[in-house]
Amino acid sequence: MNSEYVVRLNGEVDPDEAKAALDPSQVGLKVSRLAELAQQGIRVPEGFAVTASAYREFVCDSRLGPTIAQALRRFRAGRDLVVAAAEIRSAFRDAWLPPAVVDEIVAAYAELGGDGTDVAVRCSPRVAADGLQDDVFLHLSNVQDVLAACRRCFASLYGTVAVGNREALAIDQLRVAMPVVVQPMVRADLAGSGTARRESTFVRVRASWGLADHADADLYSVHPGDRPLVVRHRGAKQLKTVYADPRGTLEVPTTADERAGWVLTDDDLRELASWSVAADRHFRRPTTLEWAKDGLSGRLYVLEVRPAVASETVLRVRGRAVPEPQYG
Incomplete structure:
Protein backbone atom coordinates (compact mmCIF):
# COMPACT_ATOMS: atom_id res chain seq x y z
CA MET A 1 0.00 0.00 0.00
CA ASN A 2 2.38 2.66 -1.21
CA SER A 3 0.67 5.95 -2.02
CA GLU A 4 1.12 9.68 -1.96
CA TYR A 5 -1.12 10.10 1.07
CA VAL A 6 -0.38 7.09 3.32
CA VAL A 7 2.89 5.29 4.08
CA ARG A 8 3.36 2.23 6.28
CA LEU A 9 5.57 2.80 9.31
CA ASN A 10 7.09 -0.66 8.96
CA GLY A 11 7.89 -0.62 5.28
CA GLU A 12 10.65 -3.20 5.28
CA VAL A 13 8.70 -5.51 2.94
CA ASP A 14 8.38 -2.93 0.16
CA PRO A 15 11.65 -1.03 -0.58
CA ASP A 16 9.72 1.97 -1.90
CA GLU A 17 7.69 2.21 1.31
CA ALA A 18 10.79 1.77 3.44
CA LYS A 19 12.37 4.72 1.63
CA ALA A 20 9.21 6.83 1.96
CA ALA A 21 8.97 6.10 5.69
CA LEU A 22 12.45 7.57 6.18
CA ASP A 23 11.58 10.95 4.60
CA PRO A 24 10.82 13.41 7.43
CA SER A 25 9.53 16.00 4.97
CA GLN A 26 6.65 13.62 4.18
CA VAL A 27 6.11 11.58 7.37
CA GLY A 28 7.60 13.84 10.05
CA LEU A 29 10.50 13.38 12.44
CA LYS A 30 8.66 11.02 14.80
CA VAL A 31 7.81 8.50 12.11
CA SER A 32 11.12 8.85 10.31
CA ARG A 33 13.11 8.12 13.47
CA LEU A 34 10.95 5.11 14.35
CA ALA A 35 11.27 3.76 10.82
CA GLU A 36 15.05 3.97 11.09
CA LEU A 37 14.98 2.04 14.37
CA ALA A 38 12.71 -0.60 12.85
CA GLN A 39 15.28 -1.12 10.10
CA GLN A 40 17.85 -1.73 12.86
CA GLY A 41 15.72 -4.57 14.23
CA ILE A 42 14.26 -2.59 17.14
CA ARG A 43 10.60 -3.34 17.81
CA VAL A 44 8.22 -0.46 17.12
CA PRO A 45 4.43 -0.64 16.75
CA GLU A 46 3.20 -1.20 13.21
CA GLY A 47 1.07 1.50 11.71
CA PHE A 48 0.98 4.14 9.02
CA ALA A 49 1.69 7.81 8.44
CA VAL A 50 -0.74 10.25 6.84
CA THR A 51 1.70 12.34 4.84
CA ALA A 52 2.40 16.02 4.35
CA SER A 53 0.98 15.58 0.84
CA ALA A 54 -2.33 14.47 2.38
CA TYR A 55 -2.33 17.60 4.55
CA ARG A 56 -1.74 19.82 1.53
CA GLU A 57 -4.45 18.08 -0.49
CA PHE A 58 -6.86 18.63 2.42
CA VAL A 59 -6.01 22.34 2.64
CA CYS A 60 -6.36 22.76 -1.13
CA ASP A 61 -9.55 20.69 -1.54
CA SER A 62 -11.28 22.42 1.40
CA ARG A 63 -10.10 25.86 0.27
CA LEU A 64 -8.57 26.55 3.65
CA GLY A 65 -5.77 28.68 2.23
CA PRO A 66 -7.92 31.83 1.99
CA THR A 67 -9.25 31.23 5.51
CA ILE A 68 -5.70 31.00 6.88
CA ALA A 69 -4.58 34.08 4.94
CA GLN A 70 -7.58 36.15 6.07
CA ALA A 71 -7.15 35.23 9.74
CA LEU A 72 -3.47 36.16 9.55
CA ARG A 73 -4.21 39.48 7.86
CA ARG A 74 -6.62 40.33 10.67
CA PHE A 75 -4.00 39.37 13.25
CA ARG A 76 -1.36 41.53 11.57
CA ALA A 77 -3.89 44.38 11.56
CA GLY A 78 -4.29 44.12 15.33
CA ARG A 79 -6.64 41.21 16.03
CA ASP A 80 -5.85 39.02 19.03
CA LEU A 81 -3.61 36.09 18.05
CA VAL A 82 -5.59 33.65 20.20
CA VAL A 83 -8.77 34.49 18.30
CA ALA A 84 -7.10 34.33 14.88
CA ALA A 85 -5.49 30.94 15.55
CA ALA A 86 -8.72 29.52 16.99
CA GLU A 87 -10.58 30.63 13.86
CA ILE A 88 -8.16 28.67 11.67
CA ARG A 89 -8.36 25.53 13.84
CA SER A 90 -12.14 25.66 13.82
CA ALA A 91 -12.17 25.80 10.02
CA PHE A 92 -9.87 22.77 9.87
CA ARG A 93 -12.06 20.72 12.20
CA ASP A 94 -15.23 21.58 10.26
CA ALA A 95 -13.80 20.74 6.82
CA TRP A 96 -14.04 17.34 5.11
CA LEU A 97 -11.06 15.29 4.06
CA PRO A 98 -10.77 14.75 0.29
CA PRO A 99 -12.19 11.39 -0.91
CA ALA A 100 -8.78 10.19 -2.16
CA VAL A 101 -7.22 10.82 1.25
CA VAL A 102 -10.16 9.19 3.04
CA ASP A 103 -9.91 6.09 0.85
CA GLU A 104 -6.20 5.66 1.66
CA ILE A 105 -6.72 6.10 5.41
CA VAL A 106 -9.67 3.70 5.41
CA ALA A 107 -7.61 1.07 3.55
CA ALA A 108 -4.64 1.51 5.89
CA TYR A 109 -6.81 1.25 8.99
CA ALA A 110 -8.44 -1.88 7.56
CA GLU A 111 -4.98 -3.45 7.27
CA LEU A 112 -4.53 -2.89 11.01
CA GLY A 113 -7.86 -4.65 11.67
CA GLY A 114 -10.48 -2.04 10.86
CA ASP A 115 -13.38 -1.04 13.12
CA GLY A 116 -12.93 -2.49 16.58
CA THR A 117 -9.13 -2.10 16.48
CA ASP A 118 -7.89 0.36 19.10
CA VAL A 119 -5.37 2.83 17.71
CA ALA A 120 -3.59 5.99 18.78
CA VAL A 121 -3.42 8.98 16.43
CA ARG A 122 -0.53 11.41 16.97
CA CYS A 123 1.03 14.44 15.31
CA SER A 124 4.43 13.84 13.67
CA PRO A 125 5.91 17.35 13.14
CA ARG A 126 8.36 17.75 10.26
CA VAL A 127 10.66 20.06 12.23
CA ALA A 128 11.76 20.34 15.84
CA ALA A 129 8.94 21.37 18.15
CA ASP A 130 8.31 25.10 17.92
CA GLY A 131 5.32 25.45 20.18
CA LEU A 132 3.24 22.79 18.44
CA GLN A 133 0.70 21.22 20.77
CA ASP A 134 1.54 17.73 19.43
CA ASP A 135 -1.96 16.36 20.02
CA VAL A 136 -2.53 12.69 20.83
CA PHE A 137 -5.83 10.81 20.54
CA LEU A 138 -5.99 7.47 22.34
CA HIS A 139 -7.91 4.19 21.95
CA LEU A 140 -9.94 5.17 18.88
CA SER A 141 -11.79 2.12 17.61
CA ASN A 142 -13.58 3.12 14.39
CA VAL A 143 -12.55 4.73 11.15
CA GLN A 144 -14.72 7.83 11.56
CA ASP A 145 -12.95 8.70 14.81
CA VAL A 146 -9.57 8.10 13.14
CA LEU A 147 -10.48 10.49 10.33
CA ALA A 148 -11.67 13.13 12.81
CA ALA A 149 -8.44 12.78 14.80
CA CYS A 150 -6.40 13.28 11.64
CA ARG A 151 -8.23 16.57 11.00
CA ARG A 152 -7.58 17.67 14.59
CA CYS A 153 -3.88 16.85 14.23
CA PHE A 154 -3.79 18.91 11.03
CA ALA A 155 -5.48 21.76 12.93
CA SER A 156 -2.92 21.61 15.76
CA LEU A 157 -0.40 23.13 13.34
CA TYR A 158 -2.21 26.41 14.03
CA GLY A 159 -1.95 26.50 17.80
CA THR A 160 -1.51 30.01 19.19
CA VAL A 161 2.15 29.60 20.17
CA ALA A 162 3.08 27.87 16.92
CA VAL A 163 1.48 30.59 14.78
CA GLY A 164 3.14 33.32 16.85
CA ASN A 165 6.56 31.67 16.57
CA ARG A 166 6.29 31.32 12.80
CA GLU A 167 5.23 34.95 12.50
CA ALA A 168 8.24 36.02 14.57
CA LEU A 169 10.55 33.95 12.33
CA ALA A 170 8.87 35.17 9.12
CA ILE A 171 7.98 31.60 8.11
CA ASP A 172 5.33 31.31 5.40
CA GLN A 173 2.26 30.01 7.25
CA LEU A 174 0.81 28.58 4.03
CA ARG A 175 3.85 26.38 3.30
CA VAL A 176 3.90 24.37 6.54
CA ALA A 177 2.41 20.88 6.85
CA MET A 178 1.60 18.35 9.56
CA PRO A 179 2.01 14.58 9.00
CA VAL A 180 0.08 12.23 11.31
CA VAL A 181 0.91 8.76 12.61
CA VAL A 182 -1.68 6.05 13.36
CA GLN A 183 -0.60 3.00 15.40
CA PRO A 184 -2.30 0.18 17.31
CA MET A 185 -2.51 0.84 21.03
CA VAL A 186 0.24 -0.63 23.18
CA ARG A 187 -1.57 -1.57 26.40
Whole structure:
Protein backbone atom coordinates (compact mmCIF):
# COMPACT_ATOMS: atom_id res chain seq x y z
CA MET A 1 0.00 0.00 0.00
CA ASN A 2 2.38 2.66 -1.21
CA SER A 3 0.67 5.95 -2.02
CA GLU A 4 1.12 9.68 -1.96
CA TYR A 5 -1.12 10.10 1.07
CA VAL A 6 -0.38 7.09 3.32
CA VAL A 7 2.89 5.29 4.08
CA ARG A 8 3.36 2.23 6.28
CA LEU A 9 5.57 2.80 9.31
CA ASN A 10 7.09 -0.66 8.96
CA GLY A 11 7.89 -0.62 5.28
CA GLU A 12 10.65 -3.20 5.28
CA VAL A 13 8.70 -5.51 2.94
CA ASP A 14 8.38 -2.93 0.16
CA PRO A 15 11.65 -1.03 -0.58
CA ASP A 16 9.72 1.97 -1.90
CA GLU A 17 7.69 2.21 1.31
CA ALA A 18 10.79 1.77 3.44
CA LYS A 19 12.37 4.72 1.63
CA ALA A 20 9.21 6.83 1.96
CA ALA A 21 8.97 6.10 5.69
CA LEU A 22 12.45 7.57 6.18
CA ASP A 23 11.58 10.95 4.60
CA PRO A 24 10.82 13.41 7.43
CA SER A 25 9.53 16.00 4.97
CA GLN A 26 6.65 13.62 4.18
CA VAL A 27 6.11 11.58 7.37
CA GLY A 28 7.60 13.84 10.05
CA LEU A 29 10.50 13.38 12.44
CA LYS A 30 8.66 11.02 14.80
CA VAL A 31 7.81 8.50 12.11
CA SER A 32 11.12 8.85 10.31
CA ARG A 33 13.11 8.12 13.47
CA LEU A 34 10.95 5.11 14.35
CA ALA A 35 11.27 3.76 10.82
CA GLU A 36 15.05 3.97 11.09
CA LEU A 37 14.98 2.04 14.37
CA ALA A 38 12.71 -0.60 12.85
CA GLN A 39 15.28 -1.12 10.10
CA GLN A 40 17.85 -1.73 12.86
CA GLY A 41 15.72 -4.57 14.23
CA ILE A 42 14.26 -2.59 17.14
CA ARG A 43 10.60 -3.34 17.81
CA VAL A 44 8.22 -0.46 17.12
CA PRO A 45 4.43 -0.64 16.75
CA GLU A 46 3.20 -1.20 13.21
CA GLY A 47 1.07 1.50 11.71
CA PHE A 48 0.98 4.14 9.02
CA ALA A 49 1.69 7.81 8.44
CA VAL A 50 -0.74 10.25 6.84
CA THR A 51 1.70 12.34 4.84
CA ALA A 52 2.40 16.02 4.35
CA SER A 53 0.98 15.58 0.84
CA ALA A 54 -2.33 14.47 2.38
CA TYR A 55 -2.33 17.60 4.55
CA ARG A 56 -1.74 19.82 1.53
CA GLU A 57 -4.45 18.08 -0.49
CA PHE A 58 -6.86 18.63 2.42
CA VAL A 59 -6.01 22.34 2.64
CA CYS A 60 -6.36 22.76 -1.13
CA ASP A 61 -9.55 20.69 -1.54
CA SER A 62 -11.28 22.42 1.40
CA ARG A 63 -10.10 25.86 0.27
CA LEU A 64 -8.57 26.55 3.65
CA GLY A 65 -5.77 28.68 2.23
CA PRO A 66 -7.92 31.83 1.99
CA THR A 67 -9.25 31.23 5.51
CA ILE A 68 -5.70 31.00 6.88
CA ALA A 69 -4.58 34.08 4.94
CA GLN A 70 -7.58 36.15 6.07
CA ALA A 71 -7.15 35.23 9.74
CA LEU A 72 -3.47 36.16 9.55
CA ARG A 73 -4.21 39.48 7.86
CA ARG A 74 -6.62 40.33 10.67
CA PHE A 75 -4.00 39.37 13.25
CA ARG A 76 -1.36 41.53 11.57
CA ALA A 77 -3.89 44.38 11.56
CA GLY A 78 -4.29 44.12 15.33
CA ARG A 79 -6.64 41.21 16.03
CA ASP A 80 -5.85 39.02 19.03
CA LEU A 81 -3.61 36.09 18.05
CA VAL A 82 -5.59 33.65 20.20
CA VAL A 83 -8.77 34.49 18.30
CA ALA A 84 -7.10 34.33 14.88
CA ALA A 85 -5.49 30.94 15.55
CA ALA A 86 -8.72 29.52 16.99
CA GLU A 87 -10.58 30.63 13.86
CA ILE A 88 -8.16 28.67 11.67
CA ARG A 89 -8.36 25.53 13.84
CA SER A 90 -12.14 25.66 13.82
CA ALA A 91 -12.17 25.80 10.02
CA PHE A 92 -9.87 22.77 9.87
CA ARG A 93 -12.06 20.72 12.20
CA ASP A 94 -15.23 21.58 10.26
CA ALA A 95 -13.80 20.74 6.82
CA TRP A 96 -14.04 17.34 5.11
CA LEU A 97 -11.06 15.29 4.06
CA PRO A 98 -10.77 14.75 0.29
CA PRO A 99 -12.19 11.39 -0.91
CA ALA A 100 -8.78 10.19 -2.16
CA VAL A 101 -7.22 10.82 1.25
CA VAL A 102 -10.16 9.19 3.04
CA ASP A 103 -9.91 6.09 0.85
CA GLU A 104 -6.20 5.66 1.66
CA ILE A 105 -6.72 6.10 5.41
CA VAL A 106 -9.67 3.70 5.41
CA ALA A 107 -7.61 1.07 3.55
CA ALA A 108 -4.64 1.51 5.89
CA TYR A 109 -6.81 1.25 8.99
CA ALA A 110 -8.44 -1.88 7.56
CA GLU A 111 -4.98 -3.45 7.27
CA LEU A 112 -4.53 -2.89 11.01
CA GLY A 113 -7.86 -4.65 11.67
CA GLY A 114 -10.48 -2.04 10.86
CA ASP A 115 -13.38 -1.04 13.12
CA GLY A 116 -12.93 -2.49 16.58
CA THR A 117 -9.13 -2.10 16.48
CA ASP A 118 -7.89 0.36 19.10
CA VAL A 119 -5.37 2.83 17.71
CA ALA A 120 -3.59 5.99 18.78
CA VAL A 121 -3.42 8.98 16.43
CA ARG A 122 -0.53 11.41 16.97
CA CYS A 123 1.03 14.44 15.31
CA SER A 124 4.43 13.84 13.67
CA PRO A 125 5.91 17.35 13.14
CA ARG A 126 8.36 17.75 10.26
CA VAL A 127 10.66 20.06 12.23
CA ALA A 128 11.76 20.34 15.84
CA ALA A 129 8.94 21.37 18.15
CA ASP A 130 8.31 25.10 17.92
CA GLY A 131 5.32 25.45 20.18
CA LEU A 132 3.24 22.79 18.44
CA GLN A 133 0.70 21.22 20.77
CA ASP A 134 1.54 17.73 19.43
CA ASP A 135 -1.96 16.36 20.02
CA VAL A 136 -2.53 12.69 20.83
CA PHE A 137 -5.83 10.81 20.54
CA LEU A 138 -5.99 7.47 22.34
CA HIS A 139 -7.91 4.19 21.95
CA LEU A 140 -9.94 5.17 18.88
CA SER A 141 -11.79 2.12 17.61
CA ASN A 142 -13.58 3.12 14.39
CA VAL A 143 -12.55 4.73 11.15
CA GLN A 144 -14.72 7.83 11.56
CA ASP A 145 -12.95 8.70 14.81
CA VAL A 146 -9.57 8.10 13.14
CA LEU A 147 -10.48 10.49 10.33
CA ALA A 148 -11.67 13.13 12.81
CA ALA A 149 -8.44 12.78 14.80
CA CYS A 150 -6.40 13.28 11.64
CA ARG A 151 -8.23 16.57 11.00
CA ARG A 152 -7.58 17.67 14.59
CA CYS A 153 -3.88 16.85 14.23
CA PHE A 154 -3.79 18.91 11.03
CA ALA A 155 -5.48 21.76 12.93
CA SER A 156 -2.92 21.61 15.76
CA LEU A 157 -0.40 23.13 13.34
CA TYR A 158 -2.21 26.41 14.03
CA GLY A 159 -1.95 26.50 17.80
CA THR A 160 -1.51 30.01 19.19
CA VAL A 161 2.15 29.60 20.17
CA ALA A 162 3.08 27.87 16.92
CA VAL A 163 1.48 30.59 14.78
CA GLY A 164 3.14 33.32 16.85
CA ASN A 165 6.56 31.67 16.57
CA ARG A 166 6.29 31.32 12.80
CA GLU A 167 5.23 34.95 12.50
CA ALA A 168 8.24 36.02 14.57
CA LEU A 169 10.55 33.95 12.33
CA ALA A 170 8.87 35.17 9.12
CA ILE A 171 7.98 31.60 8.11
CA ASP A 172 5.33 31.31 5.40
CA GLN A 173 2.26 30.01 7.25
CA LEU A 174 0.81 28.58 4.03
CA ARG A 175 3.85 26.38 3.30
CA VAL A 176 3.90 24.37 6.54
CA ALA A 177 2.41 20.88 6.85
CA MET A 178 1.60 18.35 9.56
CA PRO A 179 2.01 14.58 9.00
CA VAL A 180 0.08 12.23 11.31
CA VAL A 181 0.91 8.76 12.61
CA VAL A 182 -1.68 6.05 13.36
CA GLN A 183 -0.60 3.00 15.40
CA PRO A 184 -2.30 0.18 17.31
CA MET A 185 -2.51 0.84 21.03
CA VAL A 186 0.24 -0.63 23.18
CA ARG A 187 -1.57 -1.57 26.40
CA ALA A 188 0.99 -0.09 28.75
CA ASP A 189 -1.82 0.62 31.21
CA LEU A 190 -1.74 -3.14 31.89
CA ALA A 191 2.07 -3.22 32.23
CA GLY A 192 4.53 -0.31 32.28
CA SER A 193 6.28 2.48 30.44
CA GLY A 194 9.29 4.76 30.79
CA THR A 195 12.52 5.86 29.18
CA ALA A 196 15.96 4.39 28.47
CA ARG A 197 19.10 6.45 27.92
CA ARG A 198 22.74 5.51 27.58
CA GLU A 199 25.22 7.32 29.82
CA SER A 200 28.87 6.39 29.35
CA THR A 201 29.06 2.60 29.79
CA PHE A 202 25.65 2.27 31.47
CA VAL A 203 22.09 2.51 30.22
CA ARG A 204 19.77 4.29 32.65
CA VAL A 205 16.19 3.06 32.60
CA ARG A 206 13.16 4.60 34.29
CA ALA A 207 10.06 2.45 34.63
CA SER A 208 6.58 3.11 36.03
CA TRP A 209 3.45 1.02 36.09
CA GLY A 210 0.92 2.21 33.53
CA LEU A 211 1.29 4.92 30.93
CA ALA A 212 3.22 7.82 32.40
CA ASP A 213 6.79 8.23 33.60
CA HIS A 214 6.10 9.18 37.24
CA ALA A 215 8.66 10.90 39.48
CA ASP A 216 8.73 7.93 41.89
CA ALA A 217 9.55 5.38 39.17
CA ASP A 218 11.88 2.41 39.48
CA LEU A 219 15.42 3.28 38.35
CA TYR A 220 17.83 0.80 36.78
CA SER A 221 21.46 1.07 35.69
CA VAL A 222 22.35 -1.61 33.14
CA HIS A 223 25.81 -2.43 31.84
CA PRO A 224 25.12 -4.04 28.44
CA GLY A 225 26.88 -7.24 27.45
CA ASP A 226 26.54 -11.01 27.40
CA ARG A 227 26.20 -11.00 31.19
CA PRO A 228 24.76 -7.53 31.92
CA LEU A 229 25.24 -5.95 35.32
CA VAL A 230 22.03 -4.49 36.69
CA VAL A 231 21.75 -2.09 39.64
CA ARG A 232 18.20 -1.49 40.86
CA HIS A 233 16.64 1.33 42.86
CA ARG A 234 13.04 0.64 43.81
CA GLY A 235 10.68 3.58 43.45
CA ALA A 236 7.64 4.20 45.61
CA LYS A 237 5.35 3.90 42.57
CA GLN A 238 2.35 5.26 44.47
CA LEU A 239 0.29 6.07 41.35
CA LYS A 240 -0.13 4.78 37.83
CA THR A 241 -1.81 6.26 34.77
CA VAL A 242 -4.37 4.12 32.93
CA TYR A 243 -6.74 4.59 30.02
CA ALA A 244 -10.14 5.96 30.94
CA ASP A 245 -13.32 6.53 28.97
CA PRO A 246 -14.02 8.55 27.00
CA ARG A 247 -10.57 8.23 25.44
CA GLY A 248 -8.66 9.89 28.20
CA THR A 249 -6.32 8.89 31.02
CA LEU A 250 -6.73 8.63 34.76
CA GLU A 251 -4.32 8.40 37.69
CA VAL A 252 -5.15 5.62 40.16
CA PRO A 253 -3.32 4.20 43.20
CA THR A 254 -1.06 1.21 42.58
CA THR A 255 -1.62 -2.07 44.42
CA ALA A 256 0.58 -3.27 47.27
CA ASP A 257 2.10 -5.91 44.97
CA GLU A 258 2.92 -3.27 42.34
CA ARG A 259 4.59 -1.01 44.89
CA ALA A 260 6.66 -3.91 46.24
CA GLY A 261 7.53 -5.41 42.87
CA TRP A 262 9.75 -4.43 39.95
CA VAL A 263 8.25 -3.10 36.72
CA LEU A 264 10.88 -4.77 34.49
CA THR A 265 12.47 -8.21 34.36
CA ASP A 266 16.13 -8.91 33.61
CA ASP A 267 15.17 -9.93 30.08
CA ASP A 268 13.32 -6.63 29.61
CA LEU A 269 16.35 -4.68 30.80
CA ARG A 270 18.71 -6.56 28.50
CA GLU A 271 16.47 -5.80 25.54
CA LEU A 272 16.09 -2.11 26.39
CA ALA A 273 19.82 -1.73 27.00
CA SER A 274 20.68 -3.32 23.65
CA TRP A 275 18.17 -1.05 21.90
CA SER A 276 19.62 2.04 23.57
CA VAL A 277 23.16 1.14 22.47
CA ALA A 278 21.96 0.40 18.92
CA ALA A 279 20.06 3.71 18.71
CA ASP A 280 23.08 5.73 19.88
CA ARG A 281 25.29 4.02 17.32
CA HIS A 282 22.79 4.48 14.51
CA PHE A 283 22.12 8.18 15.14
CA ARG A 284 25.76 8.80 16.19
CA ARG A 285 24.74 10.74 19.28
CA PRO A 286 23.13 10.08 22.67
CA THR A 287 19.43 9.34 22.37
CA THR A 288 16.53 8.77 24.73
CA LEU A 289 14.08 5.99 23.93
CA GLU A 290 10.51 6.25 25.12
CA TRP A 291 9.24 2.70 25.54
CA ALA A 292 6.13 0.85 26.64
CA LYS A 293 5.42 -2.76 27.58
CA ASP A 294 2.20 -4.27 26.29
CA GLY A 295 0.33 -5.96 29.13
CA LEU A 296 -1.43 -8.33 26.72
CA SER A 297 1.53 -9.61 24.70
CA GLY A 298 4.31 -8.93 27.21
CA ARG A 299 6.39 -7.31 24.47
CA LEU A 300 8.38 -4.11 24.70
CA TYR A 301 8.02 -1.42 22.04
CA VAL A 302 9.82 1.85 21.35
CA LEU A 303 7.26 4.62 20.91
CA GLU A 304 9.57 7.57 20.32
CA VAL A 305 13.26 8.40 20.02
CA ARG A 306 14.75 11.83 20.56
CA PRO A 307 18.18 13.36 21.16
CA ALA A 308 19.19 13.08 24.82
CA VAL A 309 19.81 16.31 26.69
CA ALA A 310 21.71 16.87 29.92
CA SER A 311 19.69 16.40 33.11
CA GLU A 312 16.73 15.38 31.02
CA THR A 313 13.31 15.34 32.59
CA VAL A 314 10.51 13.80 30.56
CA LEU A 315 7.05 15.23 31.18
CA ARG A 316 3.92 13.43 30.10
CA VAL A 317 0.51 14.98 30.63
CA ARG A 318 -2.33 13.31 28.77
CA GLY A 319 -0.05 12.38 25.91
CA ARG A 320 1.62 15.76 25.60
CA ALA A 321 5.44 15.90 25.54
CA VAL A 322 7.91 18.69 26.23
CA PRO A 323 9.50 20.28 23.13
CA GLU A 324 12.57 18.49 21.80
CA PRO A 325 15.59 19.50 19.71
CA GLN A 326 16.01 18.28 16.14
CA TYR A 327 18.76 16.04 14.84
CA GLY A 328 21.38 18.04 13.01
